[in-house]
Amino acid sequence: MIESFVTHTLNGLYYGFILFMIASGLTIIFGVLGVLNLAHGELYALGAFVTFTIVGYLTGLVASPTGPVSALVFAVVVLLGSLAAAAVLLPVGAIVESVFVRPIYERAEVYQLLLTYALLLIFIDVMKFGWGATPVDPGVYSTLNQVPTTELVGFGYPSYNVIVMVVGLAVFLWLVWFFDRSKTGRIVRATAINRDMATAIGVSTDRTFTLVFAMGAFFAGFGGAMVSIGPGTAFLEMGLDPLVLSFVVIVIGGLGSLKGAFVGALLVGVISRWAIWQYPPVELAAPFAVMLAILLVKPEGLFGTWGEIE
Amino acid sequence: MDRRTVMKAVGGTALAVALAGCSDLLQEEDDPIEDAEVPDEPIEAGLQTFLEGAPAVLGVQAQYGAETAVRRINDNGGIADRQVELEVVEEGEEALENYQQFVDDGMDVTFGPISSGNHEAMVPEINDQGVINVATDGTVTTLYEEDHPPEDNQYSFRFQNHDVMEALAAAIEAVELLGEDEIDTYAGINPGYAFGFDEQEIFAAGIEQLTGAELVYEGFPDLGTDDMSTHIEEVNSEEPDVLFSSCWGGDATLLLEQGHGAGMFDNVELLVGPVLYGSANDLSEDLTDGPIRAGSRNFYWDQPDTERWSPGDELVAEVQDEYGVLPTAHFMSGYGAVTAWATAAEKAVRLLGRWPDQEELAEVLTNHGFFTPAGYHTIGPDHQGYSNAHFGELAWSGEYDAAVIEDVNVYAAKNVSPPQGQTSLDWIESW
Numbered sequence: 001m002i003e004s005f006v007t008h009t010l011n012g013l014y015y016g017f018i019l020f021m022i023a024s025g026l027t028i029i030f031g032v033l034g035v036l037n038l039a040h041g042e043l044y045a046l047g048a049f050v051t052f053t054i055v056g057y058l059t060g061l062v063a064s065p066t067g068p069v070s071a072l073v074f075a076v077v078v079l080l081g082s083l084a085a086a087a088v089l090l091p092v093g094a095i096v097e098s099v100f101v102r103p104i105y106e107r108a109e110v111y112q113l114l115l116t117y118a119l120l121l122i123f124i125d126v127m128k129f130g131w132g133a134t135p136v137d138p139g140v141y142s143t144l145n146q147v148p149t150t151e152l153v154g155f156g157y158p159s160y161n162v163i164v165m166v167v168g169l170a171v172f173l174w175l176v177w178f179f180d181r182s183k184t185g186r187i188v189r190a191t192a193i194n195r196d197m198a199t200a201i202g203v204s205t206d207r208t209f210t211l212v213f214a215m216g217a218f219f220a221g222f223g224g225a226m227v228s229i230g231p232g233t234a235f236l237e238m239g240l241d242p243l244v245l246s247f248v249v250i251v252i253g254g255l256g257s258l259k260g261a262f263v264g265a266l267l268v269g270v271i272s273r274w275a276i277w278q279y280p281p282v283e284l285a286a287p288f289a290v291m292l293a294i295l296l297v298k299p300e301g302l303f304g305t306w307g308e309i310e
Numbered sequence: 311m312d313r314r315t316v317m318k319a320v321g322g323t324a325l326a327v328a329l330a331g332c333s334d335l336l337q338e339e340d341d342p343i344e345d346a347e348v349p350d351e352p353i354e355a356g357l358q359t360f361l362e363g364a365p366a367v368l369g370v371q372a373q374y375g376a377e378t379a380v381r382r383i384n385d386n387g388g389i390a391d392r393q394v395e396l397e398v399v400e401e402g403e404e405a406l407e408n409y410q411q412f413v414d415d416g417m418d419v420t421f422g423p424i425s426s427g428n429h430e431a432m433v434p435e436i437n438d439q440g441v442i443n444v445a446t447d448g449t450v451t452t453l454y455e456e457d458h459p460p461e462d463n464q465y466s467f468r469f470q471n472h473d474v475m476e477a478l479a480a481a482i483e484a485v486e487l488l489g490e491d492e493i494d495t496y497a498g499i500n501p502g503y504a505f506g507f508d509e510q511e512i513f514a515a516g517i518e519q520l521t522g523a524e525l526v527y528e529g530f531p532d533l534g535t536d537d538m539s540t541h542i543e544e545v546n547s548e549e550p551d552v553l554f555s556s557c558w559g560g561d562a563t564l565l566l567e568q569g570h571g572a573g574m575f576d577n578v579e580l581l582v583g584p585v586l587y588g589s590a591n592d593l594s595e596d597l598t599d600g601p602i603r604a605g606s607r608n609f610y611w612d613q614p615d616t617e618r619w620s621p622g623d624e625l626v627a628e629v630q631d632e633y634g635v636l637p638t639a640h641f642m643s644g645y646g647a648v649t650a651w652a653t654a655a656e657k658a659v660r661l662l663g664r665w666p667d668q669e670e671l672a673e674v675l676t677n678h679g680f681f682t683p684a685g686y687h688t689i690g691p692d693h694q695g696y697s698n699a700h701f702g703e704l705a706w707s708g709e710y711d712a713a714v715i716e717d718v719n720v721y722a723a724k725n726v727s728p729p730q731g732q733t734s735l736d737w738i739e740s741w
Contacts, residue, residue, distance in 0.1 A: 003547075004543060004544075004547045007543045007546075008540060008543055011539040014539070015537050015539075018536075018537075128362060133361055133362035133363070133366050133370070134362070134366045134367060134370060135363075135366075135559075135560055135592065137592070139594050141567050141571065142570060142571070142596045142597075145570075145571050156572075156573055157572075158568070158571035158572055160571065161539075161571075227536065230567075231563075231564050231567030231568045231571060232536050232560065232564055232567075233364070233560050233563065233564075235363050235364045235560060236362050236363045237363045237534070238364075238536075241534075242536075273539075273540050276529070276540040276541070277543070277544065280528070280529040280530060280540075280544075283502065283529075283530070283531060283532060283535075284532055
């Protein structure tokens, strides 16, 4: 029973970290730009497809692992490939923001929804053109599981899940550092709080917004990369469910709150896994039930930030 | 075997022989069908199937199958000299609208869908419109047994075996392998929609009747889910003797991937999956490890052994040459659906001396028997297709660089489906 509880909790944390990585980009873009990006799920899917190509190429250059050390080297190669794949999303995000999104900042929000929905459809066709209509898989999951992790402390658990949790935590800590400590991050926050004042003191809001959108795309792509190297596959509709769950996560955490997205993602991950464990039919409803319960108590979300990154 | 014997065996027409994969046995001879009154224009046919996304793992195979059958029909002079033009559209969630559009476009026949939910939605409309549809899949057993029995259904047919045939074959396969006395517990992880519920219910009824086993866990992950770890952990915790899973496509590979990652195959004696082999072209070698018996519905490409069965051998060669994949049961879903209708149409022309209308063709299609490279098939009075069901040990072939099944067991339709007029669950309970 206790071992099951631990495993289900770890499964929840693993899923929560996946959700956080996807939702972080969405909440960054919304928190600073005020844009609800419906194409976010497709940026995530694009990251997964690009990962298939880059990681597939890179792992073809290295020998199959024969022991723990070579498995670790393999995992590093896969993670570097995932970062490279996500980096492809940086210029994609920058172009989307500067060419398509920028002209409609001053327009009603419905234009943002229409535009980003159009981008969603376009991205799906771009992916279909690039990688075909059927699922693709870089096929590295089982090899990543050869990296010794929990076995070292006498507990059997998939190493890929552990890697995801470690990487997800690193992403969160880096984002906190970036927005709290770095000069660029503080400029981004200042721009989010008061655009006019930021402009008055010489900040280029255009460049800031482009940077933020590109960052959001990067983290969406990185979330897709982490899923792509896992047990699932990259396929055309894969962006839909994560988009919906990302909305759930950022609503729970408080729209625009980074820490809220982190806590919200872990709550959704863990509580939904516990719920399925106790009563499997609630699988679909569990994340929304969590959202409902939290909004009843705190209608503005756990951290309640609106319009700025915290 | 001379030409007359071959013709008689497969239904008496050149087209039937060609679709059975035996065209090399034919010789030129006058055919009385040439005197029949048939329109000059080609036959227009519509196929809806999943062409993109996760379900395309199955849907594209059905497309390949239907295209292959049409190609063979046209290469052999068409149906009563009429060539077939096949239009293929994405099934998506618009199956009903697709069918209506096909009818509006004047299609002579429609094929598909893959999805059980889509098929369920289509049947009333098919009977209203009166244009025959031969479903490639959409195999929920209750559809023709309870929801649309023969007296309420004239134009809707289904080629692929329905769920009871593969779910029961899975139960019998488990008993054959482990022994009746060795199965005390079982669990199920099945997709959370009509098909998965249907398969689990029938498997549960079958395995409990055969062994008295107790259900220790059943989970229904969302179709297309990205995480099955909770269900797998429950299986690990309960350690059932048999795990049953009708997961297909990406769900099947996800189950195998996460199952291997979480050590699930150390905690079950056997996994039986009636549609696991549908993912054959997406499985990697490491995923075929473990005590896994994979089903391949009404067609496994190497059964009978292609070294002894030239129609099968030629089909595999053609599919690999044309599409670069191994044909799975869903390939046969498309191939068989087209073949069922085409051979029935030609039979009707012979009977009538002219092209049949939809009502006449539906009459001929009911109780129709025909061959494909998978063997002999019948369409029953209930409009359901009946063929052998296949199960085997999941393994890896270096020769094909793909998953295969070995030690294949073949279950005759009459042993895994109820007599006409009886529902599957009533039949199982009567054992």
